[in-house]
Amino acid sequence: MPGASLFLLSKAVVYTQIGGFGHPNGMKALNMDKVPMTLEGAEQLKEELKSRKGPERKRIVAAIEEARAHGDLSENAEYHAAKEQQGFNEGRIKEIEGKLAHAEIIDTSKLQSEKVVFGAKVTVEVEETGEEVTYHIVGVDEADLELGKISISSPMARAMIGKEEGDVAEVKAPGGVRHYEILSVDF
Missing domain, CATH: 1.10.287.180 (Transcription elongation factor, GreA/GreB, N-terminal domain)
Known part of the structure; x- marks a missing residue:
């Protein structure tokens, strides 16, 4: 899928953009019986x-x-x-x-987007500490925080989805609200 991108519009609906095919505006809804992986x-x-x-x-x-x-x-x-x-x-x-x-298997090496989408490797700066961290947004069953892999359904990923370089993601955590500036989005 050259030029394909994937992003979350809400907690329940994942869409892909595949070179303008599918929906009239270029969007195609993934089968929601499927889970992105x-x-x-x-x-x-x-x-x-x-x-x-x-x-x-x-x-x-x-x-x-x-x-x-x-x-x-x-x-x-x-x-x-x-x-x-x-x-x-x-x-x-x-x-x-x-x-x-039930997996919607996505080859993230073929995704391209300037926005944070499923499969993106996102480098952020924690605004409160200045620390830089890289997260890879993956499927629910693939998450492993020690490896920097976070679930698409996690609060952190949901806050970053749709953001671009320079945007700030606001994450509500048990210790309060934290802000993460998006430094880069890679695949």
Whole structure:
């Protein structure tokens, strides 16, 4: 999607602009049954799914078989632990499959915008401290603050969406209102 950009108009409606296609004003609403996810985030989930369906599932089945060989299952802690691991693993497999089925996967390397949109890497200056921080706006399941990845639905991302370099985003935090000047928007 060369020249595509994505932004949030409200908490509930995400729109893309794709070279003027779609809606008469060049906008196309994404399917709201879908959740935005970066291509990188989708690939990570696919790798985890592959691991859980392959080696992890085999390891758990082997642990269950080994525990069964120890006899009486009613008092066999190893057996119950392995069955619990199996339940967790199968639950996580279903969860990942559901997330991928409901994902609107977006290749952020193809996005271009001067405004803060989903997938943008935004460098801000905290006006109260002068500290510079870079945030990458990602899908809900990809957020990891230690890596600078914030969810599209977070108060910080919602305050920045639609802003441009030089604009100030105002974020209401438990400690009060904080102001962030947008220094750069990259993809």
